[in-house]
Amino acid sequence: xxxxxxxxxxxxxxxxxxxxxxxxxxxxxxxxxxxxxxxxxxxxxxxxxxxxxxxxxxxxxxxxxxxxxxxxxxxxxxxxxxxxxxxxxxxxxxxxxxxxxxxxxxxxxxxxxxxxxxxxxxxxxxxxxxxxxxxxxxxxxxxxxxxxxxxxxxxxxxxxxxxxxxxxxxxxxxxxxxxxxxxxxxxxxxxxxxxxxxxxxxxxxxxxxxxxxxxxxxxxxxxxxxxxxxxxxxxxxxxxxxxxxxxxxxxxxxxxxxxxxxxxxxxxxxxxxxxxxxxxxxxxx
Amino acid sequence: xxxxxxxxxxxxxxxxxxxxxxxxxxxxxxxxxxxxxxxxxxxxxxxxxxxxxxxxxxxxxxxxxxxxxxxxxxxxxxxxxxxxxxxxxxxxxxxxxxxxxxxxxxxxxxxxxxxxxxxxxxxxxxxxxxxxxxxxxxxxxxxxxxxxxxxxxxxxx
Numbered sequence: 001x002x003x004x005x006x007x008x009x010x011x012x013x014x015x016x017x018x019x020x021x022x023x024x025x026x027x028x029x030x031x032x033x034x035x036x037x038x039x040x041x042x043x044x045x046x047x048x049x050x051x052x053x054x055x056x057x058x059x060x061x062x063x064x065x066x067x068x069x070x071x072x073x074x075x076x077x078x079x080x081x082x083x084x085x086x087x088x089x090x091x092x093x094x095x096x097x098x099x100x101x102x103x104x105x106x107x108x109x110x111x112x113x114x115x116x117x118x119x120x121x122x123x124x125x126x127x128x129x130x131x132x133x134x135x136x137x138x139x140x141x142x143x144x145x146x147x148x149x150x151x152x153x154x155x156x157x158x159x160x161x162x163x164x165x166x167x168x169x170x171x172x173x174x175x176x177x178x179x180x181x182x183x184x185x186x187x188x189x190x191x192x193x194x195x196x197x198x199x200x201x202x203x204x205x206x207x208x209x210x211x212x213x214x215x216x217x218x219x220x221x222x223x224x225x226x227x228x229x230x231x232x233x234x235x236x237x238x239x240x241x242x243x244x245x246x247x248x249x250x251x252x253x254x255x256x257x258x259x260x261x262x263x264x265x266x267x268x269x270x271x272x273x274x275x276x277x278x279x280x281x282x283x284x285x
Numbered sequence: 286x287x288x289x290x291x292x293x294x295x296x297x298x299x300x301x302x303x304x305x306x307x308x309x310x311x312x313x314x315x316x317x318x319x320x321x322x323x324x325x326x327x328x329x330x331x332x333x334x335x336x337x338x339x340x341x342x343x344x345x346x347x348x349x350x351x352x353x354x355x356x357x358x359x360x361x362x363x364x365x366x367x368x369x370x371x372x373x374x375x376x377x378x379x380x381x382x383x384x385x386x387x388x389x390x391x392x393x394x395x396x397x398x399x400x401x402x403x404x405x406x407x408x409x410x411x412x413x414x415x416x417x418x419x420x421x422x423x424x425x426x427x428x429x430x431x432x433x434x435x436x437x438x439x440x441x442x
Binding site for chain 2: 002003004005006007008010030033034037038041042050052054055101102103104105107108187188189
């Protein structure tokens with residue numbers, strides 16, 4: 001037996017899952033389990049009770065939402081990765097999926113579970129913050145919407161309360177926004193050493209809005225505001241990109257571990273910021 | 286701890302069992318059903334030795350609980366072919382020397398079939414990309430890639 005003991009509750013509906021979470025203050029939801037069960041096998045986490053939501057009907061979908069996309073929290077990664085609707089309306093997420101996990105893991109892992117797991121090196125939180133996604137949380141008390149920017153609060157920490165279930169991810173339409181995603185990892189599909197996700201909006205050749213979002217170099221995915229400020233209001237030329245890359249490197253405080261030290265991670269942030277901004281600028285319009 | 290009952294289909298046969306909820310699918314297969322072809326490598330969804338098919342998709346059976354699989358359809362290496370009647374992918378591994386120690390082989394064959402199910406004629410880059418979640422410690426990837434290409438050709442022909 002690898003994982004520690006826990007109580008297992010199988011939810012058949014969203015309401016049933018919400019009641020189970022509310023009635024068991026020591027419980028947490030089990031979605032794809034691709035991180036949670038591995039961490040339980042390693043005994044890094046010991047939830048006393050798991051509420052399995054894999055059988056809950058109506059949580060796996062990808063559909064139009066105005067000019068954006070709404071994705072049910074239980075949608076498997078590979079279904080999101082290969083969705084034409086997601087590719088058309090949120091191509092940054094499709095591009096990021098080229099770097100997310102391995103095919104077999106993506107068959108079972110879910111977008112919602114991945115976001116709630118909030119691994120500090122995870123790619124999807126950076127995408128969510130960069131596109132300004134909204135996360136819909138539900139509990140027996142009702143629903144609330146949280147901006148992705150406010151959702152990620154620390155390593156494995158989110159704004160979701162214990163009794164709340166993430167039910168939907170809403171990605172806004174991108175309009176004429178440019179986008180790009182890039183990461184450094186030791187091997188393709190492994191945990192990231194540095195991640196940058198960028199969105200850009202231009203008006204008359206000037207940058208109207210920019211988001212430069214980092215992951216794997218801090219406690220959670222976060223906007224690098226000094227880099228964004230270096231871009232806003234001006235043309236996106238080589239000089240502006242260089243200023244933004246320097247500002248990005250200065251805005252992070254990365255850790256050192258066996259995969260990469262802090263100096264390397266900081267350099268990677270500058271390089272990825274340059275790379276993504278060039279691509280995003282080309283894609284504007 | 287309360288045990289739970291689960292009924293699922295494994296290699297075309299319906300199986301009912303009582304399990305401790307913390308039983309991983311791979312341990313259920315090996316220890317309760319004596320289907321020891323599926324191997325336990327890392328227990329942490331990295332190495333792919335435990336790859337099986339769940340409702341037609343390749344999954345890592347160390348990252349699933351048996352109790353979750355009520356009504357599910359699971360196929361293991363024993364379900365695709367045996368010494369008397371090998372699956373074309375198994376034959377391809379044999380003919381292309383796609384194994385050395387053999388520990389990763391059940392997972393490689395199950396992933397190879399999964400690749401072939403989705404790509405009629407996968408090229409080397411596709412096979413290598415798709416095999417990222419399956420580790421071979423004999424460093425025998427070259428022949429594994431050849432085997433999967435040959436197996437996929439045989440399966441689509």
